[in-house]
Amino acid sequence: MTVTAPSVDRQDEPEAKASPSWGARLLRLVPAAAAALSGVLLYVSFPPRTLWWLALPAFAVLGRVLRGRGWKAALGLGYLFGLGFLLPLLVWTGVEVGPGPWLALVAIEAVFVALVGVGVAAVSKLPAWPVWAAAVWIAGEAARARVPFHGFPWGKIAFGQADGVFLPLAAVGGTPVLGFAVVLCGFGLYDVVRVGLEWRRTRRVRRPAAAIALLSLVLPVVAALAARPLVSDEAEDGTATVAVIQGNVPRLGLEFNAQRRAVLDYHARETERLASEVEAGKVPQPDFVLWPENSSDIDPFANADAAAVIDRAARAIGAPISVGGVIERDGKLYNEQILWDPDKGATQTYDKRQVQPFGEYLPLRSLIGAVNDTWTSMVHQDFSRGSEPGVFDFGDAQVGLATCYEAAFDWAVRDTVTHGAQMISVPSNNATFDRSEMTYQQLAMSRVRAVEHSRTVTVPVTSGVSAIIMPDGTISQKTGMFVADSLVQEVPLRSSQTPATRLGILPEIALVLVAAGGVGWAIAVGVRGRRV
Structure with missing residues (x-):
């Protein structure tokens, strides 16, 4: 006897799902x-x-x-x-x-x-x-x-x-x-x-x-x-001859305090070298001199030897110097710019207001320490914040200060101009970041700030790239990286305010x-x- 298999209506079966092809998967x-x-x-x-x-x-x-x-x-x-x-x-x-x-x-x-x-x-x-x-x-x-x-x-x-x-x-x-x-x-x-x-x-x-x-x-x-x-690059309030000093930093091989002293000595040495060129008539006499952030991590108010080094450099160049120092006051640490006069010594200070998290202070210290105590040891004491805008009075020139990281923040640059700055300086220390793109990214910020407020912007950096930027954003002079050098230039001083400055936020x-x-x-x- 022959058994015939029952016919199956395929339409009653659920339709098999076709897996997507590789092409379809890649398309997604x-x-x-x-x-x-x-x-x-x-x-x-x-x-x-x-x-x-x-x-x-x-x-x-x-x-x-x-x-x-x-x-x-x-x-x-x-x-x-x-x-x-x-x-x-x-x-x-x-x-x-x-x-x-x-x-x-x-x-x-x-x-x-x-x-x-x-x-x-x-x-x-x-x-x-x-x-x-x-x-x-x-x-x-x-x-x-x-x-x-x-x-x-x-x-x-x-x-x-x-x-x-x-x-x-x-x-x-x-x-x-x-x-x-x-x-x-x-x-x-x-x-x-x-x-x-x-x-x-x-x-x-x-x-x-x-x-x-x-x-x-x-x-x-x-x-x-x-x-x-x-x-515009028009000199509305005359001009000033400014010197930007890049002393460079020592490379590896020194312990912490020796490293700090070497950085100070390098900037003093470059200033004194510039003074000899001024005396020889090779470069014009600057009206004032700008050193970078951290150019004196040895507190000159607490260490007479550091004060003597700065004083000698100021007397050699015959002009006031803006010095970047690390200052301890009332148990607090400040990233400070100091206006050092060759005759009077320290006359004005500016404390950095926008301090850098994880670089100058450590949020969530206990939590981060539990993850990696090396990170907490690198920022062993938090920097405190300043509270007032920095505008140094160099006689005929009012110079606004935005220290390094502050150049990234609109308000930190603008309020120097609204407080009378005729030019801006961005003292920085990028040595930690070696030859990375960081220094060029920060230099571009300063170029944007120059146009934003129609001001000359100087960028003194410990290890480069230091620069002088005109109010139209063009770089008129710059240094290389990890070299000792100086820039001297007559720059326009301006007091008019752009719409951006007036409008603010x-x-x-x-x-x-x-x-x-x-x-x-x-x-x-x-x-x-x-x-x-």
């Missing part, structure tokens, strides 16, 4: 890879490279990746963009202490970029979305510049534009307006491409959308060109409010859509 990774690589592209636009224009395609790709995304995807893509940008940008933070602090800093800072990604995705469906999205980015920078631990503004978009066409906008509204213009132009670039592809595909395009895309791309450039008259507040309005509108549209 494209947005993540694009986000990370566009972050790297943004990093490449920063100094020491002069490829400022790469910021535009970086934000164009970011706009493409985030547009229309849900908040979870946008959060992840924004974080990848932040990692791609900040990991290479901030690698110098691990030069001395290893990769732990560097990776921790980047991991935290990238969270701000991730939240910005969510905001950009939310507003990307609104009319004129590039405007809202650029404002969201600046709101993220505003938050990053304030929290945690008093903020970390390193990596503001404005600081990558010292060589760019947008730089004059710093004089209009400071770093927020300059950064906003760059980001807006980048998102506008993507929107122009998007609208162009839509027209090519359908031969139809909405004119308002096309107009907004084009304006987002073009208006920032036009505004920057229109702002150029705000940039107001442009940033306005852009934060625009960002909040755009995000609020996007949320309201989303809620209304779910109810329908």
